[in-house]
Amino acid sequence: MVFAPGEKPGPEQDEVKLQNASKQIVQTAILQAVQQVSRENQQKEKRTNSSVSLQLERGKLTKKHEKK
Template identity: 65%
Template sequence: MVFAPGEKPGSESEEAKLQIASKQIVQNAILRAVQQVSRESRQREAGAGDTPRGSFRPGAGELTKKHEKK
């Protein structure tokens, strides 16, 4: 096995350390995003129960310019 100058046998290379750190950062970011989406979803569901069915919501059911019939 060949080691770079200053690198000791059994120690991880700088590149390997960076890859591990990058993976951890990405995993943490994904976990936080999933938790945030889950929390927002629960809040929306809880808020939807407060609105009586058939109540007026401005803009609900309106066609946007993107979806308007030509």
């Protein structure tokens, strides 16, 4: 087996591969968590906006009825 200069065979190379795989797993997990929080915040914002809109519409209807 031929190795490039500076490339070490054996456990050290396996350790580097494991470290790189671990970093990739952590980065993916963080990205997924950030995306999930972002989606949840957007959904919460939509619900809040819908609630405010409904309250405003109800207020307008109430005011119209009060004028009569």
